[in-house]
Amino acid sequence: MFFLCPLTLGQAFGLLSFSWNVKGLPHPRDTMALSTELKKQTQLREVAGVLLQATSVDNWSQIQSFEAKSDDLLICTYPKSGTTWIQEIVDMIEQNGNVEKCQRAIIQHRHPFIEWARPPQPSGVEKAKMMPSPRILRTHLPTRLLPPSFWDNNCKFLYVARNAKDCMVSYYHFQRMNQVLPDPGTWEEYFEAFINGEVAWGSWFDHVKGWWELKDRYQILFLFYEDIKRDPKHEIQKVMQFMGKHLDEAVLDTIVLETSFEKMKENPMTNRSTVPKSILDQSISPFMRKGTVGDWKNHFTVAQNERFDEIYRKKMEGSSINFCLDL
Numbered sequence: 001m002f003f004l005c006p007l008t009l010g011q012a013f014g015l016l017s018f019s020w021n022v023k024g025l026p027h028p029r030d031t032m033a034l035s036t037e038l039k040k041q042t043q044l045r046e047v048a049g050v051l052l053q054a055t056s057v058d059n060w061s062q063i064q065s066f067e068a069k070s071d072d073l074l075i076c077t078y079p080k081s082g083t084t085w086i087q088e089i090v091d092m093i094e095q096n097g098n099v100e101k102c103q104r105a106i107i108q109h110r111h112p113f114i115e116w117a118r119p120p121q122p123s124g125v126e127k128a129k130m131m132p133s134p135r136i137l138r139t140h141l142p143t144r145l146l147p148p149s150f151w152d153n154n155c156k157f158l159y160v161a162r163n164a165k166d167c168m169v170s171y172y173h174f175q176r177m178n179q180v181l182p183d184p185g186t187w188e189e190y191f192e193a194f195i196n197g198e199v200a201w202g203s204w205f206d207h208v209k210g211w212w213e214l215k216d217r218y219q220i221l222f223l224f225y226e227d228i229k230r231d232p233k234h235e236i237q238k239v240m241q242f243m244g245k246h247l248d249e250a251v252l253d254t255i256v257l258e259t260s261f262e263k264m265k266e267n268p269m270t271n272r273s274t275v276p277k278s279i280l281d282q283s284i285s286p287f288m289r290k291g292t293v294g295d296w297k298n299h300f301t302v303a304q305n306e307r308f309d310e311i312y313r314k315k316m317e318g319s320s321i322n323f324c325l326d327l
């Protein structure tokens, strides 16, 4: 089945103007200034062959000279692989299953996003500097772009990988609703962009392979989205042990319940409902969209699937990593 909802960049900004008009009719000049600013933020620029948001690239020297500490834990993911999910799991473990403590802030503010930069707001690096240790941070960077101090300090890394097909589908819908990422075009166009790594944070293949190859050389706990979905308690226990925590069965059960898709979809601290529509338009696609394994079957044509499998074989040749594509 095809899911076609192409929105041009202009239309996306049209939606943006509309949402402002119904709220307070800004002067057209202000709308234009906002559009120009958002368009600037929509741009992607390359760093060593990896596309990143232009605002992060502008801040690149600050990001690269980030000073990691030996007790930092870095949550690492390719976009749309379950970042929010693992963040909530980690925070629930850190807070010993205390739900109220996890409500202290929206999830985006709990773990500084080290490559995030959108002046005049404080950057991810600045937020991390203000955070007391032991810090829990997050990134979407591939291994070769990670600030070197993370390796030098032998930090702990928690990587979550999601199968490429579901990741592509999730990213496509996310780019449709995210007004500060480029418009994804049609599903067919997006399919090409994704397999060629022409999306923010670059190639899924390079990202996953890079982290997988380093998993035995550094302190990397490598998890799969599909495993967390299949047996959340088991995977949450692994995270708990990796973090050096000991929680009893009842607390673990609470964490499993509170981090379920259904609970997180209703939770304003995790579902992005506090983000303005001018940035994330959830009427186009909800942030907490489906949270399943195998939705790719509703999007890939037979021909696309065959082509993808062929490309996957070539790009992942020699790698021992295995993904589950259906539960």
Ligand code: A3P
Pocket (backbone or CB within 6 Å): 077, 078, 079, 080, 081, 082, 083, 084, 085, 166, 169, 170, 171, 173, 259, 260, 261, 262, 264, 287, 288, 289, 290, 291, 292, 295
């Ligand atoms: P879908 O678009 O397939 O629904 P990220 O946080 O890295 O941006 O990833 C978002 C994806 O993770 C979305 O996938 C979202 O629904 C899914 N997700 C978030 N919380 C989840 C949970 N508790 N259980 C399962 N999937 C979850």
